[in-house]
Amino acid sequence: MRQSARTILALTRRTMNELVRVPTGALPGVLAPTIFMLGLSSVFGKAAELPGFHAPDFRTFIVPVGLIQGAGFTGAAIGVNLARDIEQGWFDRLLVAPVSRPSLLTGIVLSASLRALLPGTFLLCVAFALGVHWPGIDGLLIAYALFMGMAAAMACFAVAVALKFRTQQAAPLMQMGNFIASLFTVSYAPKALLAGWLATVATYNPVTYVLGGVRQGFVSEVTWQETWHAFAAVFGLVFLLSMLAMYGMSRVGVNE
């Protein structure tokens, strides 16, 4: 148990070191969600004037999407880093070390959650500076917990992809997963304003509920119902996708 905790801590510290020592590598992932938030709100801002659009303004409505996207970008970056480690042989050395594979996965996934704090906090600072509605302490804490959970879920997905393809060239596939999960939801408009097919997809996409949980404090008030739906969705995603990643972990080295 203690050995596992030390492994998880070491892997988390390694990811954090990357941020400090190669900041340029992390810069696009930190800036991209903010660029999207600023761009989308400047371009589609007038959409908030449509009847049925219940939000103070479009920027406030779109900030939670930026948070979820930032979490997804971070998860994908963790997957790309793992693919690089596999290509360069570093991951093979981890595999022959006396460390359990669930510990390896936990270390990688936990570092994604912590790393997501950077793009999320940067985006929120810019958003609040531009006058985005303050969600309250409870709304903010729920938002942080949920987007960190989403980063863990997306990291599990990206790890599964990295272990399957074992190359950095699979990066677009990881990004695509993030893109579909975060945008095929109520990202741009309330469900009543979506096209029929997108409303249906959004209903069955669990990220819709996570987004609803992150968004609630920004656009109205925190409610118990939205909160537990969001946490149930994020826990479900982490559970299912970690099973997928663990399956990939267990297959590494078999029949090679």
Add this chain to the structure above:
Amino acid sequence: MSISLWRVSYALARRALRNSLRRPQFLAPLVIFPSLFLAVNVGGLHRSTDLPGFPAVHGFLDFQLAAALTQSLLLGGIAQGIAAALEIELGFFDRLAVAPIPRVAIVFGRLGATAVISAFQVAYFLILGLVFGAHVASGPGGALLTLVLGVLAGIGFGAIGQALALRARSAATLQGIFPLVFVILFISTAFFPRRLLESPIDTIARYNPLSYLADGIRNPIIATVDAKPVLEGLLAGGAITLFGVTVAVLALRGRLREA
């Protein structure tokens, strides 16, 4: 263009095109990401056509096709830059540099491949749009005009991508400018009409050549051809291409001097 320059450019274009087709993992994102964006934009904001000031269009999909196309062509420019940077990293560029060929053919050859890929991109989005209910209001002639504008823009973006590759010499650096594509698009009229953009983006969009290019590509799709936006689009596309080719050739000269 001398026969030698033409023949070498043609051979290099064929090589670049074949290489691109052999690595579909580099080509697929050029259409997949803009297609996903198109789906989300249209599905999420299709009611935007009800906004006061929105031009009369058959549907929001018709309006958004030009945005997806412009985005795809910009990504294509980066992909061509990455391919050129990989050739520098892997040493193929050095072998070309010492070969008895007109050096400028290195740039023109890849631009030839870019033109063909751009034509495919335009055709893909027009077909996608028609399948999902869009209309090309100007008919086949309008579609042809969109193709011409798209290919012209694609060549320009490809040339800029090559110039960046020749300066940076690193595929990773080119990959890092990926978010810039979105910045440039967001400060143009590619996604929304200018009169509905928030300030100060509406003012910036006025001076962004990409706005005129997107509007030029869009005009034959959403209305009967209007000379003004189409000519402005051609002018913007021509200017981008002229600028791109000039900086690419200058970057090539600089690179050869250093070699």
